Amino acid sequence: MIAEAVRRVDALRRYVELKVLAGALVVVGCVWAFFGLAGEMLEGETHAFDSFVLLSLRNSGDLADPVGPLWVEEMARDFTALGGIAIVTFVTLAVCGLLWLMKKGRTMLFVAAAVIGGAIVSSSFKALFDRPRPDLVPHGVEVFSASFPSGHSMLSAVTYLTLATVFASTQAERPVKIYVMALAAFVAIAVGMSRVYLGVHWPTDVAAGWTAGAAWAIGCWTVARYLQHRGGIEPAPREVG
Template sequence: MQSSDLMPFARRAMHLARTEFAALGALLIIAFGVMTFVEVADDMTEADGQAFDQMVLSALRPFADDPGRPWGPWWLKEAAADLTSLGGISVLTLFAAIVIVFLISQRKRLSALLLVLGLIGGVALSEGLKAFFERARPPAVYQATETLNASFPSGHALLSAVFYLSLGVMLTRAFPEKHFKAYVLGVAILITLLVGLTRIYLGAHWASDVFAGWSVGAAWAMALWLVSYAVERRQKTHHAALQDAPSPTTEGGAAVLSE
């Protein structure tokens, strides 16, 4: 190999190392998420796990004369009620529709399809697991918000992890600067955490329900990313039609959204 070929070779090697490292990281997150869910599901049926859930619930309900009133000032409950809606199916459907239309307009058909399948799969996972475990919600006297179905796992925590983490990972590919990548992914993680924590604070779920929802949602989001990665590599090799096309460019030639 001539010295003039060393730099292009080094760049290709570094790119491959970063890509494969990301795929390995996604696999580790999937494995960790599944193991965490299994552990939490096992603990919730045991005395220690139930005692932990009750301790968290009691700590957030210190007013014996008003058990439905959570700890903190009055506005904190209102803020939590607003934030928890970010994981609701209506809000997520609206946000997903906006994002999907944008992706299609940018000719990102593969990303749009995977986001749709991700949310549908997330809902199926949530409802299927709820039907399987059939765990009761915290007592109604402690609940500061309306609830509908079984408690384990938290659907809000699961679906917010699927949507916001998938969107965050997708957006990180649009920014070459590392600090922008970190910011976007950090915001996605923050929203996911806030949705889950508000479910506990409002008494809608036991703490273990939220931990389980986060673990399943993160694992599912990373599984979607792996599918996207594998499909894109195969389709770019075979020039298939479904792959994400280059985004429209600005007058200066910079890509609006480059994947």
């Protein structure tokens, strides 16, 4: 009986360590992709592609008019708001409140620190690269900061993916985990696409925001798994389904 328990614990330890290693490898890949995009952008290699995509999303006779009916443009503004600081802050506080009610205070603090840290990294990258906003087409919404990487894209990926991965780790049912992760990925993708459609970001800004945000979120998930295994935060329930 004791030998069987030891065997199961050892198998669980190897499983967790394998997940942590896989997460670390994905983070490295995302970081490599981000700095690859940054290098190409700084050398001007992405300008032709960026310009082609932006112009292809506008009516050739009126660059102030995005392609598609007016309701599509309005929907893009709705989606882009999901990556704004006000909505992101509200969603983070809402999830932290839920974790508190679930008596997962250490997980709540980890989530808050992860999202705040991601926001600081996003702002730091913007200040570092200081890329001008697109000037090929009129902007569909007001903007106030530098262009690379897209803050809305990175912040939405950081926030929604981090919240989803950490929250999913508190759930036992696999369908719930998949649903939460898919929903978070959809929101992050929709926010990024809306920024290009509204003409306030080059496509490579958005791609860089996605890769940096995904690297941060997966890195946070990797740390969370490690802390759960070590007892630093509340342990994950045994997965079912």
